[in-house]
Amino acid sequence: MSEPSKEIDGKGYWREVVRLTLVLLVIWFAVSYGAGILFRDWLDNVSIGGAPLGFWFAQNGSIYVFVGLIFYYCRAMNRLEKKYGVEG
Amino acid sequence: MGQDFWTYFWVVGTFGTYIAIALWARASSTDDFYVAGHDVHPMVNGMATAADWMSAASFLSMAGLIAFLGYGGSVYLMGWTGGYVLLALLLAPFLREFGKFTVPDFVGDRYYSTAARLIAVVCALFVSFTYIAGQMKGVGVAFSGFLGVEFNTGIIVGMGIVFVYAVLGGMKGITYTQVAQYCVLIFAYTVPAIFISLIITGNPIPQLGFISNVKGEDISMLEKLNTVVSDLGFLEYTKTDKTMVDVFAITGALMFGTAGLPHVIIRFFTVSSAGAARVSAGWALVFIALLYTTAPAVASFARLNFIDTVNESTYIADGADYDAEAAAIVAAGGKPTPKWFKDWEKTGLLGVEDKNGDGVIQYRAGPENEVTKLDRDIFVMANPSIASLPAWVIGLVVAGGLAAALSTAAGLLMVISSSISHDLCRRTFFKDMSDKDELRVARASAAGAVILAGIMGMNTAKLGFVAQVVAFAFGLAAASLFPVIVLGIFWKRMNREGAIASMLTGLISTFSYIYYFKFVDTDPANWWFGVSPEGIGFVFMFLSLVVGVVVALMTAPPPQDVQDLVEDIRVPGTRTSHGIADEGMAPMPAE
Numbered sequence: 058m059s060e061p062s063k064e065i066d067g068k069g070y071w072r073e074v075v076r077l078t079l080v081l082l083v084i085w086f087a088v089s090y091g092a093g094i095l096f097r098d099w100l101d102n103v104s105i106g107g108a109p110l111g112f113w114f115a116q117n118g119s120i121y122v123f124v125g126l127i128f129y130y131c132r133a134m135n136r137l138e139k140k141y142g143v144e145g
Numbered sequence: 146m147g148q149d150f151w152t153y154f155w156v157v158g159t160f161g162t163y164i165a166i167a168l169w170a171r172a173s174s175t176d177d178f179y180v181a182g183h184d185v186h187p188m189v190n191g192m193a194t195a196a197d198w199m200s201a202a203s204f205l206s207m208a209g210l211i212a213f214l215g216y217g218g219s220v221y222l223m224g225w226t227g228g229y230v231l232l233a234l235l236l237a238p239f240l241r242e243f244g245k246f247t248v249p250d251f252v253g254d255r256y257y258s259t260a261a262r263l264i265a266v267v268c269a270l271f272v273s274f275t276y277i278a279g280q281m282k283g284v285g286v287a288f289s290g291f292l293g294v295e296f297n298t299g300i301i302v303g304m305g306i307v308f309v310y311a312v313l314g315g316m317k318g319i320t321y322t323q324v325a326q327y328c329v330l331i332f333a334y335t336v337p338a339i340f341i342s343l344i345i346t347g348n349p350i351p352q353l354g355f356i357s358n359v360k361g362e363d364i365s366m367l368e369k370l371n372t373v374v375s376d377l378g379f380l381e382y383t384k385t386d387k388t389m390v391d392v393f394a395i396t397g398a399l400m401f402g403t404a405g406l407p408h409v410i411i412r413f414f415t416v417s418s419a420g421a422a423r424v425s426a427g428w429a430l431v432f433i434a435l436l437y438t439t440a441p442a443v444a445s446f447a448r449l450n451f452i453d454t455v456n457e458s459t460y461i462a463d464g465a466d467y468d469a470e471a472a473a474i475v476a477a478g479g480k481p482t483p484k485w486f487k488d489w490e491k492t493g494l495l496g497v498e499d500k501n502g503d504g505v506i507q508y509r510a511g512p513e514n515e516v517t518k519l520d521r522d523i524f525v526m527a528n529p530s531i532a533s534l535p536a537w538v539i540g541l542v543v544a545g546g547l548a549a550a551l552s553t554a555a556g557l558l559m560v561i562s563s564s565i566s567h568d569l570c571r572r573t574f575f576k577d578m579s580d581k582d583e584l585r586v587a588r589a590s591a592a593g594a595v596i597l598a599g600i601m602g603m604n605t606a607k608l609g610f611v612a613q614v615v616a617f618a619f620g621l622a623a624a625s626l627f628p629v630i631v632l633g634i635f636w637k638r639m640n641r642e643g644a645i646a647s648m649l650t651g652l653i654s655t656f657s658y659i660y661y662f663k664f665v666d667t668d669p670a671n672w673w674f675g676v677s678p679e680g681i682g683f684v685f686m687f688l689s690l691v692v693g694v695v696v697a698l699m700t701a702p703p704p705q706d707v708q709d710l711v712e713d714i715r716v717p718g719t720r721t722s723h724g725i726a727d728e729g730m731a732p733m734p735a736e
Contacts (some may be wrong), residue, residue, distance in 0.1 A: 067716045074715070075635075078234050085230045089223045089400075094393050101383070106356025107365020112383045115219035116211075116441040117352060120226045120434050127233045127427035134238075134423060144718035 070141040077133055081126050088114060088122040151540035152291055159329050159544045160306050163551070166325060167310030167318040175584050176733070178315030179246040179563050181415040183733055185320055190421075191428025193323035194412045196330065196548070197556035198225075198403075198433060200276075201283025202615075203440075204330055204549035209521030211444035212451075215374075217385035218444065220392055224399025226430060226437050231404035233426035238419035239634045240410060242714040244732035247414075247560075248407040248626065249568040254726050255633040256644040257707055259573055264648045266568045268625045269407040269560055272618045274601065276408075277557040277594075279615065281602025283550040286522075291543045297603050304599040307551055311558045312591045316415060319555045326548035331435055333545025334525075338439045340532035341446045351442035359449075370449045377452065378510030382445065387677075394680030401686055402619030405627035408556040411563070419717040447524040450531060455516065456508040458482040460497065482506060485530035494520035494527075554598065561598075562591035572729055617659055620682025624651030628690045636694075637711045643697025651689035655682050 092100055097111030105113050138144070172178040185193070203225070211218030243251055248269055253262025281300050288299020310318040338351045346354035346366055359366050371381045380386055387395075403409065412429075413422045458480045461470045471481035489495045496518030497506055508516045526546075529538040566587035571578050578586075625648045632639040632647070659678040662671070669677065676684055702708075706724035713720045722731055 065716060065719065067712060067719070071715050081230075081234060085227065089227050089396065090393060093219060093223055094389060094396065104365075106353075107358055108356040108367050109383055112216055112219075112367070113356065115216065116222050117355065117438050119223050120438050123226055123230050124427065124430050124434055126230055127423070127430055130234060131420075131423045131427055135420065138420070138717065143716055 065143055066141055070137060070143055073137055074134070077130070077137070081130055085123065085126055089119040093119050148536045148539060149293075151537040152543050153540075154537075155540040155544035156292065156547060159325075159548060162325055163306060163322045164309050166321045167314045170314045170318045170321045172313070172315035172317045172584070175246075175567075175580050175587065177317045178584055178587050179414070179559075179567065180411075180733070181315075181317040181320045183415055184417050185415040187416055187421045187425035188428045189324055190320070190412060190416050190425045191430075192327045192432050193320045193415075194409065194425070194429035195432035195436075196323040196327035196552035197412055198409060198429070198553070199330065199436060199549055200553040201280055201287075201546060201550035203436065204334065205283065205522045205525050205546050208440045208443040208447065209524040211441055212448040212524050213521060215380065215382040215385060217387050217392070218441070220395040220399060222437055222441060224396045225403055226433060227396070227400040228403025228409075229426055229430040229433070231400065232409065232413070233423055233430075235631050235634070236404060236410065237413040237422040237426050238717070239714045240630070241413055241416060241422040242419040242717055242720055243710075244720060245414075245730060246411075246567055247563050248410055248630070249564060250572065250730070251633065252626075252629055252644065252648075253568070253572060254729070255707065255710065256629070256639075256641045257704065257725055258641040258645065261629075261641060261644050261648070262568060262573065264645065264652070265626065265629075266564050268621055268648070268652060269564050269568075272406060272622050272626075273408060273557040273560045273564075274598070275615065275618045277554055277561070277598040278601040280550045280554040280557070281598050284547060284554075285602060287543055287546045287550070300599050300602050303547070303551060303554075304595050307555050307558065308592065308595045311555050311562075311595065312588050315587065315591070316411075316559055319552075319559060320415060323552045323555065326552040327432060329541075329548040330545040330552075331432070333541045333548075334436055335439060336538060337525075337528035337532055337534060337542065338443050340534055341450065341528055342442060344532055345446045345450060351439045351446070355442035355445065366449065367445060370445055373449065373452050377456070377508060382448070388675050390675050391677050391680055394676045394683045396680075397683030397686075398619050398623050398680045401623035401627045402682055403622075405622035405625075405630065406618070407560045407622075407626070408553075410630075411560060412556070443528065444524065447528065447531070451524075452508060454480075454483045454531075455486055455506055457505055458486075459505050460499065461487065463487075483531075485527055488530060489523060489527050494518070494523045558591055558594050558598070561594040562587050565590040565594075576729060617656070620655045620659055620678070620685070621652060623682035624655040624685040624689050626651075628686060628693055632690070632693055634711065634714065637708050638697060638702055639693065640697045640700055640703040642700040643693040643695075646696040647689045647693025650692040651682075651685055654685045654688060658685070 092111060093115030100111035101109035103110045176182050207221055240251060249262045249265035252265035284303035285296040285300040288294045289296040310322050339349050342351040342354035343349055345360060346357045347360035348354040348357050357366060358364060359369050367383060371383060375381050413425060416422050416425050459474045460482050461467055467484060474481040486495060497515055498517045500513060500515050506515050507513060526542060529542055566583055570586050571583050628647050629644045658681045662678045704725060706726050710723045710726040720732055
């Protein structure tokens, strides 16, 4: 904890954080509830390797995307923190 | 070397390691005890979180469960991993920036209310006790099934080990033993998975085998599995008999429940900053995904292999010379029941009854099914013997199951002990307690909790309702804890009245629904909107959110101090102390 040395645009920073969070949550929703549940029957017409695509998203694919989402979030947040001079 | 030797070798060896780590990582302050001095490396914390999270159920039962449920098992896979995205984006970094010890700390300080703190304590204790009883039961099962030790003695040995490292080391001891436990459990899980993948598909990577063709055939593994199971009268593997609404709701309850579970959240208090908490959640999910993407592959291989080798096989009677009989059956053009089947029959996890007297096992969906007992744990436990792996691997799987159970139990113990010593004693009833006294109470309550959990484990085994109560843990975490924490961070206007109303709504509605449909009226036809008790937490989470927001808008906004606090935790590095919000306890700094 240190006293902020210069004025930080906390509100601007927060707006961008919320926007980023919403975008990532849309993807999070799309790969799990979307591809794995709601549109599964439709996606199952396509197959990946030998697995129906919707089924694969529900059992494997969504998990890979989740991992990618968190690491992307970390990178994007570091960029935002640098841009606004916030120390993460 | 015999099987018993190797099992003892791994169990005693790993237990010795855990105790050695505990002695090395002793806690000397409440900071050490509750949050491991908040300087754990993000990747180390990620690994510890993975072990903390993956319980005996994940390790032993999940693959088997998926093997039987097919697509229906996806709810566990998406639910128990997707929650980490919510944790990383919505909770972990902000709670770390808030900078205290427990989940009730956040609820109590953010909502400037002792009542809110106490409701959060009730939720945390309830969730943790239901969960820990299952872990202790898992320990008892592993001991009684594989070491020939009595069930209750097994629980006492397990309690003894957790006692040493949780009471001595607190979060610090737990963190480093969890790292060791993760290594044991992931190794024990993936080695047999690689071999069974090679046998079925010829691909050493189970995740790729999952989407490959059957070895030497021109048909994909999953297609073949679909054909095979539907020929026997079962539902196709890639289908489910659950409604889409229910699959959606259960996935949601598990995801939001995961993000709201106190023993997962507190792991993110142990790292040095908000940024470290984010990265740590990413690592946690990597380590979890290693097991969770392997599990569905293991599930499908095991189901296919089970049908291939056991169905229509000629049963060899007990006491007969297995090798000679098997050779005779093969010579006559038949298929002998595999050796591992005979071995596992002795444990009671498998059972057959030759209903039509033809000496051959028929595995079917209907009443003519002759595999009368098929425990879902068998698919993970028997994997090494199915793949004809050496005896040492089988012993390792037992040690892996114990590691999974003990690491989760320890994390839950921390929540229970800190709820009592920190939230109830230090923050509510004895506010002028010294750090030293608090540490003493923390140790004593951890010790008490170990004993209570052990007693519960011994008794739930007899009652057999563990599987029923797990729905409570996730449902309550999703409906009562998750909404107030997220609103507390993302909506400055959220106030004390809204928080209390929201938590009570979630707690009472979810508890009543689950209790009613699990114990009073068990007919699924009467479920509301077709949502099962497992999924209802998701529905009531929205109710709890709406009630919280409406009540907050009808009452006075939170004090300026609290609004300033919310601004601070949103922007890393700006956290300062704020009057009434930090009155009882100063926030810990980020490095």
